[in-house]
Amino acid sequence: MTFTKMRVLMCLLAILPVCHGAVRDTYRRSKTSYNTNSMLRYKRNAPCRYWQEEFRCNDGTCITAHRKCDGVIDCPDASDETYYLCRDVRCPDYYFRCTYGACVEKTALCNGISECADNSDELHVKCRNVTNIIGSQFKCDDGNLIELYLQCDGIFHCGDGSDETSITCSGVTCPANFFQCAYGACVDSQAQCNNTIECADGSDESNILCNRRDQKRISIKSSTITPIQRQNTNLCVLPPHPKNGMFIENGVSSIYRPGTIVKDFYLNVTCQPGYKVVGGNFIICLDGFSSPNRLPTCAQCGTLTPRAEPLVVGGKISERGEIPWHVGIYKKTISGKYQLICGGSLISRNIIVSAAHCFWLEGYGMLPEEEFAVAVGKLYREWNHPRDELYVQKSDVKKIILARRFHGIELNYQNDLAVIIVKDPFDYKPYIRPLCLDFTVPFYENQRRHGDLGIVAGFGLTKDHKGSESPILKVVDMPYVPFEECLDKTPIENAEYITNDKFCAGFGNGTSVCKGDSGGGWAYGIVIDGTLRYFLGGVVSTSPFSYDGSQCNIYALTSFTDVFYHSPLIRRYWMP
CATH class of the missing domain: 2.40.10.10 (Trypsin-like serine proteases)
Known part of the structure; x- marks a missing residue:
């Protein structure tokens, strides 16, 4: 066949929908292999500038623009069907959206043929004969149960990682204010390229997505955003069990040996009856890098110190330990004094929940973190009250995060909530305990x-x-x-x-x-x-x-x- 005839044939293939559809069906990628058939199609890619609208693959090959993000791999290097290219594609209502973003016909869902390049049309929850959902819990592949809302949130909660896979998360639709990971999980909208891995597969910090030439030092998301710590070697040391709890490695507690040197580990923490995990419920170490920098703990969240009389309706003087999660929030004055302005609730050793308007000045906006300090274990208002001396723990404020779209009285105090991260984490005592949370x-x-x-x-x-x-x-x-x-x-x-x-x-x-x-x-x-x-x-x-x-x-x-x-x-x- 002459080159001129080849050009004519290529043009016909590009404009005839019936012919194009036949080619799509012939060279669909199967679940096991697509190399042999797809190579036949690769040879049909013509030199660039033969189409009015074309897409250049990463290897320099050109294809017609309508063939990118269509579920079929057309580029020799598969660069036309990637999460980074297709993630922002909006599919019409009569199409099915693959997990990585491509659009295929709605009939592709559960038809036994892989029509998405990532096979998500056949991994969808609607295609399964069994379910991992038991009431309000998710059953991990290893048999353990976690709360349902923890699946597909970017963090491994199952010891075997089965709550954060493309199989579990295929078909997940994220709300508008969330970022969708490459495998389908939903994380905060600000996760993209913030130097913190918040997707389990790291897709929110990919060099391609973030336009980075070289890999930057990034941290792994935990209960607090902390930088990864570097050990003296590229090896990891298994930490001691937490008080009132234990670490479990790979879903098995019997093989765990504190002090053992390993290349990497992923540990879950479980607490004894009567105690709950506070902070992150896992710790990771990879080639000497570990996160978070503080180990999870087991504490009696939400419990009160025994007191002499029951709470009565109406205001009454509190006894020490009666409200062990209460935090006093103070503003530093020009004279060097500390003025109590608000309260807050301790939810972990270094995290407090309070009201956004406590840190807001109308006409100015959010006040600087360095203007505030916090105290727990206090019974008296005065910052340095002598009767609090044996019990109080204090800290400056490291970071204040206001709820999105809070704008004070201008928006009627909607979204009036703030998260405060303290510089010096608190130690739990009978009179200092976190408040429990449950978002199910x-x-x-x-x-x-x-x-x-x-x-x-x-x-x-x-x-x-x-x-x-x-x-x-x-x-x-x-x-x-x-x-x-x-x-x-x-x-x-x-x-x-x-x-x-x-x-x-x-x-x-x-x-x-x-x-x-x-x-x-x-x-x-x-x-x-x-x-x-x-x-x-x-x-x-x-x-x-x-x-x-x-x-x-x-x-x-x-x-x-x-x-x-x-x-x-x-x-x-x-x-x-």
Whole structure:
């Protein structure tokens, strides 16, 4: 065949849809091999500039532009069907979107023929005869169970890694404010090229995606974003078991030997009954690089130190250890003093949840981290109160992360939530313990119902609520009020502040929170395995103003920012 005839044939193949469809079917990649057949197709690639719209493969070969991201490998180097090229493709409703982004006909799903280059059309959950979902849990291939929301979140929670694979995550659709990993998992939208691996396969930090010539030193995502630590050699040493728990290597505890030198490891931590993992529940070491730089711990989250009398309805003076998760947030003044401005809730050794408006100045924006300090284990408001000396732990603030789209009063205090990372992690004591978190939907829907009591602590204004600040920590019971009822009972001039991420709590009988209590947690108790544990449900946000000149309306309901609504932000820095 002459070269001229070859050109004519190539043009015909490019413009005739029936002919093109036949070629697609003939040279579909099978599950086992595509090399032999696809090479026949590669030979038909003409020199560049023969089509008005063309795509140049990484090896220099050119194909027609419509053949990229169509599920069929046309480039000799397969560069026309990659995650990095196709990830932003938007498929029409009548097409099926492959996990890596290509578009194929909807009939491709579960038809027994691999029509996506990554086989995701045949790995989809709809194609399986069995399921790994058991109630609200995901069953790992090794038989262990994890919470369902932990699958496909970019972090290995199964000892065998089966919760973060293309098989498990095929068919996952990520919300608009998430980044989708190459294998299908969903991570925070800011994960792309932030020098922290947040996808289990590292696709969010690929050199190709981030336009890097050389591999940069990056860290692996854990409960806190910390740089990878370099050991003295390229080998790893198995760490000692955590107190009240143990490490499990590759899903088996019997083979674990602390102090053993290995090339790499992936460890899960499990805690004894009555204890929960706080911080990341895994640690990785690869060729001497390990992350995170602090080992996971087992602690009694959400438990109270035994006290002499039960909590009573209405404000009362707290006893030390009664609210062990409460954090005092202080602002440094020009004179060098520390002024208490808000409260917060400890959820791990170095992570606090509070209200965004505590760190916001209208007309300016977020205030610098260096202007704040935090303290736990305190019973008295004063920063250096002598009676707190034996118990208190203090730290400067390393980083403040406000919820996206928080803009103070301009947006009616919507998204009024902040995550604070401290410089010096706290040590757990009987009077310093983290609050529990659970973001599973069944737990969320079943455990917070109308009238359920939660407890709130703070150093806010006292009963006269006209300027006298409480010198000692106080605690109050506040019943849960759903969004709709809260909106009905809120004065019309304040209704705009009851945004869709809020719920309310309170009696409206003169017992309430007030100025200085902002950011404190609304914690509700659940009996689990015979132990009463408290979980963080909301963060003190706003309350209607008072008409009598006082600084707060103690006869109105208080609005709380719902932590479940902001679970993606919190989970980015904390993992159970």
